Amino acid sequence: MESETKAVKRHGKTSDTSKHREPSDRKGPVKDSKSSDRDESKQTGGNPTQPKFGPMPRFPHQRVWTRAIMIIALLIVVYFTSKNGKEVPLARQHEILHQRKQLLDCSESYQSEVELYPGCVPEKCGRLISDSLITVGEAQAMLEIAKRGLNLGGSLGGASILDLHSGALSVGRTFINMYMTEKGKNIYRKSDFDTYKQVRIKIHRAVAQHFKISPDVLYLTHPTFFSRLTNLPPGTEHDEYWHPHVDKDTYKSFHYTSLLYLSDYGDDFDGGRFIFIDKDNVNSTVEPRKGRVSMFTSGKENTHFVERVRSGTRFAMTISFTCDPKHAISDPNGKVIKRAPK
Ligand SMILES: O=C(O)CCC(=O)C(=O)O
Ligand SMILES: [Fe+2]
8 A cells, every 4th residue: 555655656746747848858868768667657557558647637627617717707807898888987976177088080970061161170079078167156156047047937847948048948838938027037137147158258268279179260059058957757858858869960050069067966966967879889978067067079979868867956058159150149138039030
């Protein structure tokens, strides 16, 4: 028994060593290898035709496990590093961003449309999020302006709008002109319109600067409006704010869209994130933050939607710009706009 054990041990040693050495690496006289052969034939009962144990794995099940673990680890790495079909946060609510940019190629339809307006073609399409453009005081003042007007009306469903330029205000299933109502005609002071204009000018300049165009070839356009979103079920199709869309298709005059958020995701409401739908089914998400401005080219490259609000109330403002002077609108002053007779 004892000599058997010794023989097995010796064999293990011989076999391990030969596994790592190429024949040319072998040191010592040929005699050694012959004596090694003799040792092996001893263990195989002196029969040289019997297979050697050699480098056969001693614990094959261990290798299977190691490989399985390596494959699983690799799959996990691939899953977490690939973006396909995933959500990528572009702006989280708790972050304070000076500027976060995403540059994109313009969609063909957008490119050919803006090329009709010299000087209004962006160097690159894309988006920019900034929390340092509008002050907390300005955002608060804009929120109060929005609430004061919207409190005079409100849709039956979850989406109400107020357009200070035309006076349009959601009421029930329809819209009224707030400036034509007794309460609505004097609801704002000059200081409110001054704040509004100051905020508009800042955003207007920032859009021009970011997309590297002159502010003089960019015009404020219709509709520019406040929105108030809740989780009420829709009363009409105007309440269905969650559908994916391209602003250029929804609002013909848009070339550049900006959004000013007036309430905080997670604090004032839940749901209601803004989602860009990108290539390979990747969603880039923007969580609204009071005073946050998002600006983007209005073409197909920026297809987007707003998630349904789950709870609370979400206030925001859509401020839109066009390259076409025919669609320019002026800053609001609380007066009913007189339209030229058709
Ligand atoms: O309020 C938002 O975040 C986006 C609104 C929007 O998509 C739009 O006005 O076209
Ligand atoms: Fe939109």
